[in-house]
Amino acid sequence: MTEVALESKVSPNKEASRSVQYTRAFAGLFLRDLYVLRRELFPFIIRVCMNPLLFLFVFTFIMPHMSGGAAMNPTASMAGANFGTVLLPGLMAVAIMFSGIAAVALPLAQEFGVTREIDDRVMCPLPVAAVAIEKMCFSALQSMIAAAVVFPLAYYIPSTPVAAHVTSWPFLLAVLVLASLTSGALGLTIGTSVKPQQIGLIFGVVVMPITFLGCVYYPWAALNHIRWLQIGVLINPIVYMSEGLRAALTPVLPHMPQALIVGMLCVFLALLSWLGIRGFMRRVIG
Known part of the structure; x- marks a missing residue:
């Protein structure tokens, strides 16, 4: 006793x-990881800004100033709202997705390579699953920084005023955190499921299609005339990131119900985290 x-x-x-x-x-x-990011902050910001900057400059600054009216400006017919307002949440969602995937999948391709640098990380006094979770959390931080960097670009570059207004700060923060963690979980899933030499192919075959079909450049409700596509894109996690930011920042545009957005982001986060952590443990231990 x-x-x-x-x-x-x-x-x-x-x-x-x-x-x-x-x-x-x-x-x-x-x-x-934060120290490494601080040393490479300038390349990180350039990588995050370049694509949104060029897209915004061409489609929301150059084209509205072109002569010829709507015939020369395809963005002029955006269903009652200027294209800059449509793009603001969409480009933030793209920045979150790309940064989250790049922060996990690309380093994993190197760490699981011939040198097996991942072995140095898993030697720390942590369960293997916790090392994978740390990668997700750090990628989420990078995604939120990327969204903060893209926001002023998408707000100030368009030649027409962008109608942005935060309807609920708690909802906006919830969407940012869930979207950032989900993108990190997707990056972990990709990085542990694909061979290191094929990681570049994934960006062209998987990441680009889910971006263009992720309601980034148009609201989800605008697909109502293509019903099969409107239903099909619901399996795309970036749809809920774009719609969530649209609901929080540009309420003048049609968007999904807030409860549905948060619920689906939680579902994707749980599913992708499970797949990513399981794949990480298999690659490290196996």
Whole structure:
């Protein structure tokens, strides 16, 4: 009886000590990645800004100034709203998605390569699954930074005023966090499911199609005349990122119900996290 009582007293202390150790190790990995990002901040910002900047400059600045009216300006017929307002949430969603995937999938392609750099990470005093979660969390941070960088570009570059108004800060923050974590989970899934030498192919075969079919350049409701496509794109997680930011930032545009957006982002986050962590453990342990 005495030995059992002693074990029951010692066990909680061991659990507490282990939790502290895991927390410190997790924070150490996160701070290491943050230090690397700080050293490469300028290339990161250039990578995030270049595509949205060119797209905005051509379609929302050059074309509205072209002569010839709607015949020369295909963005002039955007269903009662200027194209800049439509693009604001969509380009933020693209920045979140691309940054999240690039922050996880591309480094994993190198770490799972011939040099097996991933072995250095998993030697830290953390469960293997926690190392994968740290990668997702750090990629989510990069995605939120990318969204913050793209927002002023998408707001100030268009020649016509952008009608942006935050309807609910808690909803906006929830969408940003869920979307960023989901993109990181997608990057983890891709990075652990594809051979390192094929990672570039994935961006052309998977990432680009889900972007163009992700309601980035048009609201989901605008697909009502193509019903089969409107239903088909619902399996695309970036649809809910775009619609969520559209509901939070540009309420003048049609958008999905907020509860549906949050619920589906949670579903995709849970599914992709499970697939990504399972694939990560298989690649590391197997």
